[in-house]
Amino acid sequence: MQWFVHVFQQYPELAIFLTLALGFAIGPLKIGKFSLGTVTAVLLVGVLIGQMKIDISPNVKSVFFLMFLFAVGYSVGPQFFRGLKKDGIPQMVFAAVVCVLCLVFPWICGKVMGYNAGQTAGLLAGAQTISAVIGVASDTINQLGITQEAKTNMINAIPVCYAVTYLFGTAGSAWFLASVGPRLLGGIATVRQKSKELEASMGSGDESGEPGMMPANPVISYRAFQIDNDWFSNGRTVQEVEKYLQDNNRRLFVERVRVGKQITDLQPGTVVKRGDELVLSGRRDAFAGESHLLGPEVVDDELLHFPAEVLPVLVSKKGVGGMMVKALRQQDY
Structure with a gap:
């Protein structure tokens, strides 16, 4: 067993790719209706393999972390800005409230439980599934006026706490929103009725968009x-x-x-x-x-x-805003 650990300590890149391989293999597996998912599985496998005390180069950590942030931003960014264009002010207010609450509650929990800065930062990052906290917290801890050993211990605790709490941050949030949340809003029947009314007000109140359904009278x-x-x-x-x-x-x-x-x-x-x-x-x-x-x-x-392509169209030309569809059809684009 010692030689196995020694190999990973000497060649940490093997540990990285083994973590990815096992995480991608375990993530899709289901126990009943429950599955970890690829991201959570990779994080948990990383926690286990990390018990071998493998030192990863800070440069490698930064590169992989930036790659992760780029992938998330590339997929979520366009949706975020499209959302701001539709109803920007309520979205901004809601985001500000969520940011404050997401910061305050982990800080309170850290104080009550006696966690240090690294553990509290990991709790914040995992419980809220905010990966960017890892990098920000690590840089902040490095600037503290404490010993290097204390800094190292705090920074090493961040990814461990992140991986453990990330499971509840994803699966726990889904369970809360699906089971507890509707009860707080008057019961699942009330929520379903309100959802149907909202869909109808947005022009999508029928069931043609549901899985296994299709419109009997397509527009095109x-x-x-x-x-x-x-x-x-x-x-x-x-x-x-x-x-x-x-x-x-x-x-x-x-x-x-x-x-x-x-x-x-x-x-x-x-x-x-x-x-x-x-x-x-x-x-x-x-x-x-x-x-x-x-x-x-x-x-x-x-x-x-033959295949027919569906393309979303973003209206960005100022003169087009407020123009009737009939007038748009007569334009030379």
Whole structure:
């Protein structure tokens, strides 16, 4: 056993990657309905392997910590700023209240339990799942006017306390919000009713967005037609077809074209003529009575089998704010 510990002490990088490997292997495992999750599993495995008294270079700690913060910020940052644009003031007030409470309660617990600064910082970081506290607390402790040994003991206690309390910070919070929180708000039935009312006020009150459900009347439709109109006798480009439809109060867009027996790559200058097939997309009401403009609708599984991309659009141009959708459609973007 000693040689095993000695290898990790001599080559700490092996301990790091072993921690990651075991954490990723254990995290997805379930006991009944409970699972640790990858992050919690890696932290707990790190606590166990850390009992071998493995010294990790401060530079390595900083690099991995910065990588972790970058990953979190990269995934959460855009959502945060989008949220501020919608209802910024309430969000800022709520964030300020949460920050104060998250700092005060761990400090009180640390005082009552007799924890030192490192243990209290680990409690704060893990219970609130705020990883940035680790780096900030370590730098602050290094600036204290105490012995180097006391600093080292405090700093080493931070990740241990963080890993232990992180479990409750995640699983405990989920349990509290799912079980205790609804009771404080009048019971689960009341919370469900209020949630439905809120969803309805935000335009998503139906169950079509639930897992296993889909809207029976989708807003956007995709349909295939065989061109059989004299207007196409001499051939028309895709751009001309879309303008032709819009001039007839049909805001539809050409998505795919079958020329002869081959489905071709679509370009604005692609020419279609009588006998060809094309796929149109648009709102369902725009398809009402349009067959005389093109030709009969056809069932073509191959032509209609293609992925449709959903893209969120952020309005950032000042002149667009407050403009009606009808006016937006007439803009040249």
